[in-house]
Amino acid sequence: MSKEIALAFDAISGIKDLKATLTPLGTQIQSNNMVDILNAINIAHEAVKSSGIQRIISIVHIDERLDKEQNLDQKVDSVMNRLK
Numbered sequence: 001m002s003k004e005i006a007l008a009f010d011a012i013s014g015i016k017d018l019k020a021t022l023t024p025l026g027t028q029i030q031s032n033n034m035v036d037i038l039n040a041i042n043i044a045h046e047a048v049k050s051s052g053i054q055r056i057i058s059i060v061h062i063d064e065r066l067d068k069e070q071n072l073d074q075k076v077d078s079v080m081n082r083l084k
Contacts, residue, residue, distance in 0.1 A: 004048045004056075011047035012040045021072065026059075030072050034064070 009027055012020050018040055019030040027044075031037050041058065048056050 004051065004053055007047045007051055008044035011043050015040055015043070019072070028072055034062075037062070 005022075005027070009020060009022055012018065012027075012029065015036065017031055017033065018036050020040070021028045021030075029037055029040050031040075041060065045056055045058065
């Protein structure tokens, strides 16, 4: 499975205005544009399909904050500050 994850991650890593972070349990993508996020998911799928894989499963969680700007790093910082 790491081969397919690497293909998908590599395919989305170069997308302009999209931040991709690989974690042990998944890949987090961040953008101010929902279309870019959905496009990244499609690009990742296409990259894996092109390798000949016969089944792709993606679990997508979207956290769209409308009341204030907050990125993934800020969310982690908020938790870390509470641990001090």
